[in-house]
Amino acid sequence: MQLLRTTVPEVESSYTYLLVPDRVGLGAAKRRRQYQTLAIWASISAGSLYTFYTAPSPALRAAAIGLVFPGAGLFAVGTLPSLLLCLLTLLLIPLVLFAWFGAGGLAFPTALWLGSTALSALLARDTLVSAAGPLSLALCYSGIAYLAYKTSQANREAREKRTRRNEYVVDSVRKMQTEGQKAAPGSRELSLRDLRFIQWFIELGMRPMDDFAYHDVIDQFQTAAIRYQLYEATSDLGLYQFVYTPNFHGYLSEAMRRTIEKSLTERVVGFWKWESLWGKGKVSDWDPIAEDNIMVSGYVLQAVGIYQSNTGDDRYTKPGSLTFEVAKDKKYPYDFKRIADAVNRQWEDGPYCLFSCEPNWIYTMCNLTGASGITLASRLLNVPWADKIKSRFEKALDEDFTQQDGTVMTIRSELTGFTIPGLAGRLSDGINALLCAAFLPHIAHRCWSFVLRESINQHSDGSITLENLEGADKLDPGNYRPGVGFTRAVFAAAAAEYGQEGVRKELLRELDEVVHPVFETETGSLKNKGLSTIGQGSAMKARLCGYQDWFSMISHGPPENVIQGPILDEAPFPDVLVAKAYSHDGEGMELVLYSGRESRKFQLGFTRLRAGESYSLAGEKKSADKEGKAVWEVRLEGRTALDLVKH
16 A cells, blocks of 8 residues: 555555454463463462361471461451551552562562561460451452453453554554654754754763763663663764765764663662662673663663664673673673674563563663664664564564553563563653554554544644543653653654644644743753753654654664765764765755854864765865865855865
8 A cells, every 4th residue: 555655564455454453462372371370379379278277287288378478477366466567568569579579679579568477476375366368368269250251341442442543543543644744864963053953962962971961860760770871872872863864974873872781780670689689689690781771772772773773883782892791790791783692582581472571571762672672773783684584573562561451561570470560651652653663664653543533632722732641651751750741742753754744833832831940051052941851852753753754763773875874973063063964966965054053164074975075165175185175165154054075
């Protein structure tokens, strides 16, 4: 179907592949693990009840019933101290579950459960509360029955919602494909205002390795972790380079390299030793790539892939070029291919296909980021990883990680098979509209159509109200502050990718003027007040992106004329800001530059010229040296358009 051009595979004209399939949410892998979890608990509870009524030792009886549920044994002891400890145990349950969810700390709920059981044995007296056994089981089974009922009810409602969605999704995607206008390569330049936003990200990238002044420093385990801010910066700088300045390397490529290499340092990846310890019980083997941790491997894979695709620089394919410092004495040497191998191996071998971030917790967004990374790695290294894993990955995503209404869920426990409901709804759809764009474009389009229809209400005056948000949709995950600014930024970025220019502009206007007003920093760069660094990144994508730009960067990379053309490789930062650097013919270059501080002459250095050939810039002709290099001094005043011409 030609309407779909390069974004969605050209298949039958009915577009039925866009419909949410009936199989979603019915996966065997999750059900098998859920049944195993319940069967193990039921066996333990039955044995515990039997022991509670037959064992001669009060301590053993109390401990046995304590295995049914944390604190149950303390309740059975029935003394004031034990009842107070039972209450304390119950109050601690949400905290230890949060530690398990937030940092992969399986040791914390295990310690609480076994610790309360051991305490009940120590405090047991000759007489126990005989009703504690059946009461504990009755409460637990009642809770399970209630959750099963609510799940069944939610699934029934989700199936009805799926039917409603399938009634509009095809027309919605057809409309966005028909109306989307893809800009001609090399036809765009960045405005000075948007350059000031990208300047802030370049400043972030150019900071020393031990300097985190541009980051939200809160925790290193969840979504506010520094690593995500570095990965976000790399992808935003990469998008800027790919769309507007593919023939400019210099300080831009350096900033990308520095964000990649900073993400390998102990301050950033040192968290893995703790998660390995309390999540896997590993006291020394803290390899951050070999097992789990796609929240590092998948993101590094994408970041390095974007850099190499844009620049042609293959330094990170060299053995040991990506060495992760988890601790001073624990360094793990990797390279681009070895990371891709590790990610692909775990997808092929894992029972769910998708694999864990934190130990025992599988996040879909991290796996989808890894899917973009494997798409890049497959293209750049000429290895068919992406094509081989795609069918299994999509089946797993549909069946084990998608709700029955078609929304891709955020998380699932690898250990138990269960999920945490209500973490994110429409925000998840908006994020996945970008993350799936290159690897599973039909799912990406489906996700965006959900957001457009159900959450973006554009009024007659142009203003936009966000509707049907839930849970983390109303939270900035980069700094944990309440509000919908982050969600607006994500939706604006997705709107840009899918050609909804009016939606993009209005969401950004409201973000910049109302929700998170823009301010100028001491360096002259621009930033949104109160918006997290990763939120700034989503807004940056919205400022940079046009129809199918993210898809094109991941799937195709720069065209041959760019790859063959000269490179602007020397320009002072922030004195020279590059709005455009594009080689249309592989021999010359179109440049649009701004002075970042004051109007004066600046030295511009070019590489990848033809040795001995003559070139002119700003009316001055020079010959490239034997290494294909030449330098000009050019005066910049306001917007300065230049052409590097080969004679």
